Amino acid sequence: xxxxxxxxxxxxxxxxxxxxxxxxxxxxxxxxxxxxxxxxxxxxxxxxxxxxxxxxxxxxxxxxxxxxxxxxxxxxxxxxxxxxxxxxxxxxxxxxxxxxxxxxxxxxxxxxxxxxxxxxxxxxxxxxxxxxxxxxxxxxxxxxxx
Numbered sequence: 735x736x737x738x739x740x741x742x743x744x745x746x747x748x749x750x751x752x753x754x755x756x757x758x759x760x761x762x763x764x765x766x767x768x769x770x771x772x773x774x775x776x777x778x779x780x781x782x783x784x785x786x787x788x789x790x791x792x793x794x795x796x797x798x799x800x801x802x803x804x805x806x807x808x809x810x811x812x813x814x815x816x817x818x819x820x821x822x823x824x825x826x827x828x829x830x831x832x833x834x835x836x837x838x839x840x841x842x843x844x845x846x847x848x849x850x851x852x853x854x855x856x857x858x859x860x861x862x863x864x865x866x867x868x869x870x871x872x873x874x875x876x877x878x879x880x
Contacts, residue, residue, distance in 0.1 A: 809837055810859035812866055817841070818875040819848045830854045833868065834861025850877075 817826065827839045834856050841852035856862035872879050 808859050809855055809857055810862035811838075811853050811855040812862050813851065813853055815851045815880040816877045817848075817850055817852060817879060818877050819850055820875075821848065821852075823852075826852055826854060829874070830856075830865050830869070833865035834858065 812830075814826065814830075821841060823839045823841055826841060827836055830836060830839075835858075836854060837857050838855040839852065842849045854862075854865070856865065869879055
């Protein structure tokens with residue numbers, strides 16, 4: 735083999751090695767890119783799952799709040815002002831009882847007697863609202879109920 739033939743053979747061998755290295759490098763880069771894309775995809779999926787979980791939690795909270803604020807089934811306590819000083823709990827219960835189920839009646843007293851106000855707790859708020867609408871402003875024993 736002549737020196738020019740060996741130089742050509744050497745150049746071809748170098749070219750083949752360079753081509754092989756370039757191919758391996760491209761393959762590694764593609765694998766890295768695929769890995770990055772897979773990681774990004776996993777992160778996006780995690781974000782979507784996290785977002786869906788937050789949405790479900792928000793919906794659950796909203797449903798719980800709606801259940802708690804259902805105005806027809808929740809008890810409601812009315813403050814009743816300017817009631818006659820001689821009134822006692824049974825009198826207040828009798829006055830408000832016509833509007834619905836009463837859970838509790840309380841007239842506030844001090845050492846001298848009734849302070850002229852109290853509370854009536856209805857089993858549901860719609861009955862309480864009806865009582866408030868009908869009795870607010872009525873006069874009982876010369877005192878305007880508020």
